[in-house]
Amino acid sequence: MRPKEEIILENYIAEKGFKRGAQRKGIAEIFLSTEKHLSAEELYALAKKKYPSVSFATVYRALKVLCGCGLCRELRFDDGVSRYEHLYGHEHHDHLICTVCGRFVEVTDNAIERLQTKLFKRHDFIPQRHRLDLYGICDKCGKKRRAD
Amino acid sequence: MRPKEEIILENYIAEKGFKRGAQRKGIAEIFLSTEKHLSAEELYALAKKKYPSVSFATVYRALKVLCGCGLCRELRFDDGVSRYEHLYGHEHHDHLICTVCGRFVEVTDNAIERLQTKLFKRHDFIPQRHRLDLYGICDKCGKKRRAD
DNA sequence: TATAATTATGATAATCGTTATCATAATATC
DNA sequence: GATATTATGATAACGATTATCATAATTATA
Ligand SMILES: [Zn+2]
Ligand SMILES: [Zn+2]
Ligand SMILES: [Zn+2]
Ligand SMILES: [Zn+2]
Numbered sequence A, B: 001m002r003p004k005e006e007i008i009l010e011n012y013i014a015e016k017g018f019k020r021g022a023q024r025k026g027i028a029e030i031f032l033s034t035e036k037h038l039s040a041e042e043l044y045a046l047a048k049k050k051y052p053s054v055s056f057a058t059v060y061r062a063l064k065v066l067c068g069c070g071l072c073r074e075l076r077f078d079d080g081v082s083r084y085e086h087l088y089g090h091e092h093h094d095h096l097i098c099t100v101c102g103r104f105v106e107v108t109d110n111a112i113e114r115l116q117t118k119l120f121k122r123h124d125f126i127p128q129r130h131r132l133d134l135y136g137i138c139d140k141c142g143k144k145r146r147a148d
Numbered sequence C: 001t002a003t004a005a006t007t008a009t010g011a012t013a014a015t016c017g018t019t020a021t022c023a024t025a026a027t028a029t030c
Numbered sequence D: 001g002a003t004a005t006t007a008t009g010a011t012a013a014c015g016a017t018t019a020t021c022a023t024a025a026t027t028a029t030a
Helices: A003-015 A022-032 A040-050 A056-068 A110-122 A139-147 B003-015 B022-032 B040-050 B056-068 B110-122 B139-147
Strands: A072-076 A082-086 A094-098 A104-107 A126-137 B072-076 B082-086 B094-098 B104-107 B126-137
Touching: A003 A056, A022 A040, A022 A056, A022 A082, A040 A056, A040 A082, A056 A072, A056 A082, A110 A126, A110 B110, A110 B126, A126 A139, A126 B110, B003 B056, B022 B040, B022 B056, B022 B082, B040 B056, B040 B082, B056 B072, B056 B082, B110 B126, B126 B139
Parallel strands: A094 A126, B094 B126
Antiparallel strands: A072 A082, A094 A104, A126 B126, B072 B082, B094 B104
C-alpha cells in the first residue's frame, strides 16, 4: 500500500467515524499490493493466509470501504462474478481478457475513446461512462495451442 | 415470430429430439415479437398474461432453447440481471443505455470496430468477441431533467 | 386408438455470489 | 477502567438462476 493510498483510506475511515480494524487494514494491504483484478473469493484466499479465521463478510466489507474511498472499483464480468481493480494511479482504461488463461491487460485507445463520445452525441445521449471488454486469446496461450 | 425464425426453432427442437410444448412455443412467440432487451422477469410477466399458471422455470427453459438455436443471446449487464436480445436479422451491435429510463439503443460504429481489431493485434491477442456498453442520458430524459 | 416411452411443465428445493443480522471482540472516548 | 460504538465471524437471508421431481402432455409404437 502506497503512502498516499494509506492516507486516502485513513481519511475515509476517519470522516465516516469508523474504527481501525486489523483485518480490514490487512485485507486492504493485500488487495492494494496485488496488481490483479481479484475476485472476492481470490482475495479471501489471500487474506486467509494472514488471518486464518477471517470471514468472507469481512472481505466484502473491506472491499466496500475500498470502493467507498475511491481506491477500488467493482467490475462485473460476463461470468457473473465481480472483480475488483485498483483505481489509484490508474487512468481510465478498458480490458483485454484472455479466454484461456484469464489474463487481464489494461488498455486505452484514445481514438476509440473519441469515437465513443461522437457515438453518444450522434444519438443525442449525454455521456456518462462506458465499458469495453475485449475477449480473445493471448500470445502465450495462442503459442501453446499451436504447439499442441 | 417470422417464418424463418419458426423454422430455425422447429428444426432445433426436432434435431434435439424435443417435443412441442405449447408454453415454450408461446413464450418464444412473445419473446420474438417483442423488440426489446427483455429480462427473464419481464418475459415471465408477459407470458403470465397468456398462460396464467406458467412457471419461471419454463421461461428460463424457453430462453435456453432460444439461445441454443441461435435466435437469442444472453447479455449480462452491470446490475447483475441477464437480458435477452434477438439475434435473427440483427447484425453485431453494441449498446447505448439510458441510465434514467433504461432505454436500449443498438449501435454500430465501423471505425470503432476496426480500431478494436487493431487493439487486439497490438497486444498479440487473437480476437474472439467484444462487448461495448455506453451508458448515458437519452435525449428525452435529458430534456425532462432540464425542464424540472 | 390404446399403450408405452419420453419430454414438458409447474412447484419447489438447491445453488451461487453477495448482503444482512446478531452476538461477541476490539477500539475509541471519557 | 467504564462506556459507547464499530469490527469481526458465524450464519441466515437474499435475488437471480438452475436442478429436482412428480405429473401432464406429446410422440412413437403396436
Ligand atoms: Zn492467455
Ligand atoms: Zn483494470
Ligand atoms: Zn432515457
Ligand atoms: Zn442489442
